[in-house]
Amino acid sequence: MSKERLAIIASKGTLDMSYPPLIIGSTAASLGVDTAIFFTFYGLNIVHKEKMHNLKLAPLGNPAMPMSFPPSVEKSFPPVKIIESIFPGPPQIMGIIPGMTDFMTSMMKKTMKEKGVASIPELIELCKEAGVKLIPCQMTMEVFGYKYEDLIDGLEPPGGAATLIDYVTQAEKPMMLFI
Amino acid sequence: MENITANKVLDTSGLNCPLPVLKTKKALEDMQSGEILEVIATDPGSKADIPAFCQRTGNELVKMVEEGDRILFYIKKK
Numbered sequence: 001m002s003k004e005r006l007a008i009i010a011s012k013g014t015l016d017m018s019y020p021p022l023i024i025g026s027t028a029a030s031l032g033v034d035t036a037i038f039f040t041f042y043g044l045n046i047v048h049k050e051k052m053h054n055l056k057l058a059p060l061g062n063p064a065m066p067m068s069f070p071p072s073v074e075k076s077f078p079p080v081k082i083i084e085s086i087f088p089g090p091p092q093i094m095g096i097i098p099g100m101t102d103f104m105t106s107m108m109k110k111t112m113k114e115k116g117v118a119s120i121p122e123l124i125e126l127c128k129e130a131g132v133k134l135i136p137c138q139m140t141m142e143v144f145g146y147k148y149e150d151l152i153d154g155l156e157p158p159g160g161a162a163t164l165i166d167y168v169t170q171a172e173k174p175m176m177l178f179i
Numbered sequence: 180m181e182n183i184t185a186n187k188v189l190d191t192s193g194l195n196c197p198l199p200v201l202k203t204k205k206a207l208e209d210m211q212s213g214e215i216l217e218v219i220a221t222d223p224g225s226k227a228d229i230p231a232f233c234q235r236t237g238n239e240l241v242k243m244v245e246e247g248d249r250i251l252f253y254i255k256k257k
Contacts, residue, residue, distance in 0.1 A: 023196065023197045026197055026201055027200055030200060030201050031231075031232060032235060115195050116193045116195040116198065116222070117195045118198055126197075130201065130204070
C-alpha cells in the first residue's frame with residue numbers, strides 16, 4: 001500500500017493554468033509522492049499532440065494580469081517601461097482587439113523562457129521522467145471528439161472519475177488538488 | 180567542514196522553479212550513497228525548496244552558502 005498519493009485534476013486549457021498542475025505534479029513525484037494528473041475538460045488540451053503547442057493566454061477577464069514585457073524587450077526597447085509604469089495591467093478593452101491574445105501569449109512564453117521556467121512540453125517530459133501518471137479523461141475525449149492517437153505518447157489508458165478516486169484512496173494519505 | 184569536496188557539480192544558474200529541484204533529484208540518482216553533490220542555483224526560491232527536498236527524501240543538506248546572487252548547496256546522498 002502506498003503511503004502518500006496525490007491526484008491533481010487539470011481542468012483548464014489556458015497557457016497560464018497549464019503550468020501549476022505540471023509543476024506541482026513533477027515536484028511531488030520527485031519528492032517521493034505517488035502522483036497522477038487527470039486531464040479533464042479544457043485541461044485535456046495540455047496532452048493533445050497539436051493543441052499543447054498552441055495553448056493561449058487570454059487578457060480578457062483576467063484582471064490580475066500585470067502589464068509586463070520580457071526582460072529582453074525592456075532592454076532593447078526601453079519605452080515599454082513607461083507603459084508598464086502607467087498601466088497596472090492591459091486595459092480589458094484590449095482583449096477584444098484581434099491578435100491581442102496571440103500577442104499576450106507570445107510575450108508570456110518569451111518571459112517564461114527568459115526567466116528560466118520550463119515550457120509546457122518540457123514540463124510534460126519532466127512529469128513522465130519523474131513517474132507521474134498522466135490520465136486523460138474518457139468522457140472529455142468523447143465530448144471533444146479526441147481519439148487516443150490524437151493525444152501525446154506515454155499516457156495511461158483513458159479513465160473516469162472512479163479511476164481517479166480509486167487511485168488516490170488506495171493510499172494511507174490521499175491528497176487531491178483541483179486546478 | 181570548511182572544505183567540502185564535491186563528487187559532482189550541478190549548475191542550475193538561470194533556471195527557475197521547479198527545475199533546480201527536479202535536476203537535483205536526477206543528478207542524485209546516478210550517485211553513490213555518501214557522495215556529495217554540489218548544486219549551484221540562482222533561483223531565490225531554491226533556498227526554501229532544496230532544503231525541503233532534502234528533508235523529504237532523506238538526503239543530507241550538509242551546507243548551504245550564499246555567494247552574491249548564487250546559492251551553493253552541498254548535499255550528501257542517502
